[in-house]
Amino acid sequence: MIMNNKIYTLIAAAGICLPLSAKDASKPSVAPEYAKEVFKGADGTTLNIRLKSPTTKEKGKLYPLVVMLHGAGGRGSDNLRQLTDAGMLNNLKKTKGFEDSYVLAGQVPQGQRWVDIHWGTLDHRMPAVTPSMKLLIERIDQIL
Numbered sequence: 001m002i003m004n005n006k007i008y009t010l011i012a013a014a015g016i017c018l019p020l021s022a023k024d025a026s027k028p029s030v031a032p033e034y035a036k037e038v039f040k041g042a043d044g045t046t047l048n049i050r051l052k053s054p055t056t057k058e059k060g061k062l063y064p065l066v067v068m069l070h071g072a073g074g075r076g077s078d079n080l081r082q083l084t085d086a087g088m089l090n091n092l093k094k095t096k097g098f099e100d101s102y103v104l105a106g107q108v109p110q111g112q113r114w115v116d117i118h119w120g121t122l123d124h125r126m127p128a129v130t131p132s133m134k135l136l137i138e139r140i141d142q143i144l
Contacts, residue, residue, distance in 0.1 A: 031083050034105070038079075039139045047135035048079035048107040051143075055099040065143060067136070068092070068105040075108045082107040102143065106136040 034050035041047070054063045074085030082105045083089045092098055108114055109132070116130045117123070129137075 030080070031089060034083060034103070036079050039106075039135060041135045041138050045131060045135060047132055047139070048077065048082070049136075049139060050079065050083055050103075050105045050107075052101075052103040054101060063100060063102055064097070065102045065104060065140070066092070067140065068103060069114050070105070070107070072113075075110050075112065077107075077109060079107055104136075104140065104143065106132065106139070108132045 031050065031052075034052045037049045037051060039047045039049045057063070068082065068088055070082040070085040070088060072085075074082040074088075088105075092103065108130075112130065112132055114130060114133050114136075115127060117127045
């Protein structure tokens, strides 16, 4: 009888989680000021990108460009987690002058890294530029 109670509890918990997941998928973006884009590089490969422009722009004025590089939790294909990984977006919003900046946030596909080196290594040689980093640099060049 105890096993049956555990199974019913598990089923009830799953029933609660499923509607929440479906609701989350359909709600508006948590960062509507960040325009979604799929950047296509010169070689035809793509990278998910979010770009925020300054809140107000004056002709002839220069604005900073903040490039956000997410951690492992931001990888994927949803073009959103790069903004929410490790509270990055919330921390950036607390930064003085944030409203008057361009902010660029690329998203590395699942299983890849910005810098292709094992996180536990003590080797400090510079590795080759990864495809995702190459695409991000191409997009930065376009903005500048």
